[in-house]
Amino acid sequence: MPDRRATKAPRALRPRFWERYRLEELTPEEWEALCDGCGKCCLNKLEDAETGEIAFTRVACRLFDDETCRCAQYEIRKQIVPECVVLTPENIATSAHWMPATCAYKRLYQGRPLPDWHPLITGRAESVHEAGQSLRGRTVPEFEVAEEEWEDHIIEEEI
Numbered sequence: 001m002p003d004r005r006a007t008k009a010p011r012a013l014r015p016r017f018w019e020r021y022r023l024e025e026l027t028p029e030e031w032e033a034l035c036d037g038c039g040k041c042c043l044n045k046l047e048d049a050e051t052g053e054i055a056f057t058r059v060a061c062r063l064f065d066d067e068t069c070r071c072a073q074y075e076i077r078k079q080i081v082p083e084c085v086v087l088t089p090e091n092i093a094t095s096a097h098w099m100p101a102t103c104a105y106k107r108l109y110q111g112r113p114l115p116d117w118h119p120l121i122t123g124r125a126e127s128v129h130e131a132g133q134s135l136r137g138r139t140v141p142e143f144e145v146a147e148e149e150w151e152d153h154i155i156e157e158e159i
């Protein structure tokens with residue numbers, strides 16, 4: 001997933017870039033700014049072997065910080081969690097099926113607009129939390145839940 005920390009100033013974001021340019025035309029800063037900080041992609045998921053349906057669980061990646069709703073070791077995350085997917089314009093097509101419906105990358109890839117609570121729309125990083133769209137304070141760490149018990153933590157509603 002992309003970097004969800006505050007990016008380095010100054011940020012060179014073109015006005016309403018998410019409406020005016022294709023994903024592959026975005027600058028690295030714009031690509032990073034698309035992430036709403038929801039943390040949903042850091043949840044462990046279960047895939048139905050027959051239907052391919054993806055179920056999100058409340059069990060979060062071992063590097064997910066439930067208080068900040070961010071990756072605790074972003075710079076070295078691949079060394080610690082090799083399966084962490086670094087989202088790019090090149091792999092969004094093969095990753096979108098397991099991303100949450102609200103994810104800005106998935107929405108733009110599908111030709112949908114950003115939601116009105118997205119920080120790029122509101123100008124405030126907190127708006128994703130205030131809208132109840134983030135996982136802050138809602139996860140359990142994977143080191144507390146055995147993998148065979150993840151099914152007990154499936155999130156039933158669409159996220």
Ligand code: SF4
Pocket residue numbers: 001002004034035036037038039040041042087099100102103104105
């Ligand atoms: S689901 Fe999408 S928008 Fe939310 S944290 Fe992950 S990459 Fe960012």
Ligand code: SF4
Pocket residue numbers: 001041042043061062063064065070071072073074077078081084085
């Ligand atoms: S390592 Fe884990 S917490 Fe960090 S970005 Fe990847 S999935 Fe999220």
